[in-house]
Amino acid sequence: MGLALFGGAFDPPHVGHVAVARDAKLQLDVDRLVVLVAERPGHKDVHLPAGTRLELARAAFPDDEVRLDPYPRTIDLLRAESFDDPLFVVGADEFCDFPTWKEPNAVLELARLAVATRPGFPRERLDAVLGTLTRPGRVVFFEVEPNPAASSEIRALAAAGAPLTGLVPEAVRQLVRERGFYGAP
Numbered sequence: 001m002g003l004a005l006f007g008g009a010f011d012p013p014h015v016g017h018v019a020v021a022r023d024a025k026l027q028l029d030v031d032r033l034v035v036l037v038a039e040r041p042g043h044k045d046v047h048l049p050a051g052t053r054l055e056l057a058r059a060a061f062p063d064d065e066v067r068l069d070p071y072p073r074t075i076d077l078l079r080a081e082s083f084d085d086p087l088f089v090v091g092a093d094e095f096c097d098f099p100t101w102k103e104p105n106a107v108l109e110l111a112r113l114a115v116a117t118r119p120g121f122p123r124e125r126l127d128a129v130l131g132t133l134t135r136p137g138r139v140v141f142f143e144v145e146p147n148p149a150a151s152s153e154i155r156a157l158a159a160a161g162a163p164l165t166g167l168v169p170e171a172v173r174q175l176v177r178e179r180g181f182y183g184a185p
Contacts, residue, residue, distance in 0.1 A: 002032070002084065002085070003030070003033075003034065003084065004025070004086060004114060005033075005077075006024070006036065006037075006088075007037075007110070008037070010035075010051055010057045011038075011046045011047055011152075012154055012168055013057050013148075014150070014154055014168045014169075014172075015147060015167060016058050017060065018060055018061070019144055019145065020116045021035065021061060021089070023116065023142060023144045024142060027143075029047035033066065034056055034133070036067065036068075036077070037054045037066065038069050039070045041072070046117070047155060053180065055175065056176075059175055060168070060169045060171065060172050065092070068105070072105055074102070075107050076102075078140055083111065086111050090113060090116070092117045092121045096126070099129060101175045103113070104132075106134045107137070112138045113138065113140070113169050114140070115140070115141050116142060116143075116144045117141050117142070118143065119145075120146075126152040149167045154168060158183065158184040161185040164176060
């Protein structure tokens with residue numbers, strides 16, 4: 001399928017992010033994955049500067065292209081850069097919020113969505129979103145194993161000095177501990 005884009009705040013990147021990227025590459029025959037670290041996410045607050053989150057993402061995705069995304073919204077990125085019909089990878093929960101994105105139908109004109117679902121995720125929630133779209137055929141689904149890792153929980157564990165093993169890639173764990181990110185002792 002060619003090029004896939006995988007964006008996020010990555011504050012920090014965790015094993016769930018890595019699993020979604022890996023499974024997208026494997027299941028959707030992706031030749032090239034570009035990990036886009038949101039410089040100024042339009043939808044959430046971040047705890048580390050963009051350059052630091054970029055460094056963590058590069059540690060988490062050593063085999064992929066990782067770069068900053070200077071655009072606050074996906075449609076702005078897709079309009080400003082020339083991608084040849086890319087897949088834009090999102091999780092199922094994020095897909096359920098897709099109708100609230102800036103110009104969601106315009107996003108589907110410029111990219112296909114690849115939605116990572118997990119066993120037991122309610123199909124009716126996904127179908128409800130598909131029903132709001134002018135081009136639902138531009139959405140593909142692929143399944144990933146459930147992963148409980150959450151960036152907010154990882155930040156709290158890091159601040160408490162608790163182990164992060166199994167929640168973040170080892171290279172990310174080392175950077176968080178060595179550099180004291182998130183208040184890690």
